[in-house]
Amino acid sequence: MPEEWVVLVHGLWLDGSEFLWLERHLRRDGYRVLLFQYPTARRDLEENAAGLWEFLELRFGTGLKRVAAGSVHLVCHSLGGLVALRMLERHPEAPIGRMVALGSPFRGSYSARRMARWPGGPWLLGRSLAGALDGQREWRVPEGRRVGVVAGTLPLGLGHLVWGLESPNDGVVSVAETHLPGAVHATVPMVHVGLVSSPRVAEWVRHFLKTGEKPW
16 A cells, blocks of 8 residues: 655644654554644745645655655645645646645634734734735645645634634634535634644544544
8 A cells, every 4th residue: 555644734933843642643553744844924824835845846856756646645724724725726637636725714703803903913914814814815725635624612712712703613713614515524622723723623534534524
C-alpha cells in the first residue's frame, strides 16, 4: 500500500506548534505528517495558496507525480482552511485525498472585521483580511473533493465576550461562519485554538480521513 501523508496548515498568527498533540495521533495511525508554515499576515490569500502548492511540489516532486492519487490529505485550522481550499481551486490536478478544516471562517470573520476598526488592528491583520477573512469570496467544495468541517461551540474569546459574535461560536469564529456548501459538518464544545488539541476532534479527523464520513 502507498504511504499516506497529512499536511497540516496552521491559522492566523500561529506557527503550527499547536498541532503537536494532533500530529502525534496521526503518526500513531501510520500517517506521515508534514507542516506547512507560511506568513499569515504578510502575504495575502493568493500568495499563501501559491506557497502551499510550491511546498507540495517541492516535497513530492514536480506536479506531485511521485505520490499516488489521494494519498496526501490536508488538515487545516482557521485561516489555513481558506488557504488550502484556494490552492485546491487553483490546482484541480492536485492528488489530494481528503481535507479537514477546523474552525475555518469560510463566510468571513466578524471578529477580524471588528479588529480592523481598532487602533493597530489593520497592522495585526495585515493582508489576511482582503479576499479571505472579509467574507467577500463565496466558497464551496470543489467538484470531486471531500471536505470535512468542524466548528467549536465554547464561546470564550474576544469575538464573543467583547464584540458580541453571534452564537453558537468558539469565541473567535461562529458556527455559521464555518459553513461550506458541499462539506460534511460537525460541531464540538471547544474554543477556537482548542480545536487542534481536542481528543474528540482528533477522533473525528482520523475517522474522516479514513472514510470520508463523520463518525457522529
